[in-house]
Amino acid sequence: MKGKNRFKFSLSAAAIITILSSSIALPTSTYAADEKAENFSLTIMHMNDTHAHVEPLPKMITAIEEVRAQNPNALLLNAGDVFSGTLYFNKFQGQADLALLNMMNIDAMTFGNHEFDLGSSENGHQSLSAFIEKANFPFISSNVDFSGDPFVGNKVSNTFAENAQDSNVYDGIVKEVDGEKIGIFGLTTEETLETSSPVNAQITNYAAEAERAVKAFEDMGIDKVVALTHIGYDSNPAVGNDLMLAEQVDGIDVIVGGHSHTKLEQPTIVDTDENGAPKDPTVVVQGYQYAQNLGELHVAFNGEGQVVHSEGHLIDVESKTADSEASQVLASYKAEVDEMSNQETGAVAQKPLTNPRLSDSDVSVRANETALGNLITDAMLAKAQEKMPEVSIAMQNGGGIRAAIDQGPITVGEVITVLPFGNDPAVVELSGDEIKQILEYSVRLAPEESGGFMQVSGMKFSYDSTKEAGSRIVSMQVKNGDTYSYIQPDQTYLVTTNNFTAKGGDGYDVFANAYAEGRVQDLGEIDWEQFRDYMVEDLNGVVDPVIEGRITDLLGENPEPSNPVEPEEPSDENPDPNSNDEDPNGDGDNKDDQQKPQEEPKDDDQGNDTNDDDNDDQDKNGVTPPPNSGNKGGNNSNNVSDGNFVKVADDNDNVVKGKQLPNTATNMFMYMLTGAVLLAAGAVMYLFKRKKAKA
Known part of the structure; x- marks a missing residue:
């Protein structure tokens, strides 16, 4: 029997060296092994996060048929999130997808x-129940309990079934391939409790349920175990992810994942546990999103059920020719969706x-504040605050805004054309200093132009494009009600953005780091739906955004002093509770503010090509919830500093234009004054003595 505690006994020294060396030296994640006759080979096709993108599915069916032509016994696993994302779901609630999924076996x-x-x-999962009932395949999730749901509850069998039936829900199932039994169990992210509406369904700890599943299969004599998960590749460590699962739970050979929309071109191999000790290898795969790819995995097991090879x-589904029968099935649904898009x-x-670009305009959504950008970010902020009132700022990459809106009634199709990627909005916990780095x-x-240029809401900032990159931001302020306060570098703010950016898309290392550190939370929404609902519900249908001066390029009009002033500590003497550090003119220019020198931002492979940064390759991963910390306000003392900017107040608490003299200048003035007084005194004494001598 295999297991991480038995690793050194179940493999020869040569095999251990082969596995470890291949995991280090081979970027293809392929385990080299002598292809012995007793090794068992398994092919797994996989898909995930199609999100109601029904139209590519006829081509997906062609790709599946081509794989089966070479490997007739290949398994096909779906890692979830068929629901939500396009009008196909709004109209048919999963039934259009299912008509094509049922053709895939x-x-x-x-x-x-x-x-x-x-x-x-x-008030329960009626549509999900109908989806399950008409499916010609079984469903599995060992950590979802539907027993309290009036619609799905009667379809559930909390077992690991060897003879699973279609349209039923199990903890796991057993598939027999070429005489070998494969145990497959499912997991669903506990984030569902926060990002969706499980209502009567209960979702329990992923690791505990995985341990239970592995043991159940071992008790059945099964030593080849596959986890079909929707917990994310490396997302949300607070509730677990695929990499943590591979490290923490022994006995899982393959993890077929979803949720984080991760584009793993090749498998990831995990061969150490959470403490860094060697363990039996676990192969992790995930196939991106929106039915764009079909994953194909080949994995070989030795006689003891251990993975000895993977490839x-x-x-690319788009490169395939659509299956003709599937296209006919799609046609009836598509006609209704096309009609709905005109509603x-x-x-x-x-x-x-x-949606201007510099090719035909003096301004660009990728280089300047725009009215449409303001509308979209206002929608993002308002809808994020409905779930998390502490959110104070919204940011949208200009490359993700894809079309204009004509004057007059706005159609559903127009909304989706503006935001066509179906991005999940997320909330990121950031410091003021990190916000500055992002800007x-x-x-x-x-x-x-840059596809990563940020449209913003809930804040305003000014910059100087004549300065060197990395040292351009002059002023940053966050909106508090009807007023603005300066963003403090060491203070925490909650920022909502789309999932692509939140994972580091467009080369944003700061967002990528925040994601890696578990400071990103998925809101469980769809961006175009947020946008539509904001215009209808929050604006009462009257859509008339304007440019407000949220983003100002100073164009060299505010040259920085050659010797920036080091901010002084705020005075605690006689603080005025009514004083504030807002921009007195409300224009966001802050032309007298002083900024410390900043380091040049680091570009990565994505950041080098930014003139056409689209969301087409959103292949970073994961989502994690931040603590409930938001904007806690600025410093209101008379003479204050935000760490980057100096504000000087007069006796009436009005911000005085002009800069404080440096201490060195003040000291020099005092020295000169003292010297002049001493010189004058010496001259008087000299004249007095000469007069007395003559007398």
């Missing part, structure tokens, strides 16, 4: 968090909302 599907999206509106890749949302644009990166190419 899927072996098992687990539940994604979005499968629970309709729970609260239906995998992603098949009016109930919102009316009072003027054209352009520096945002404007680093200005006045040229």
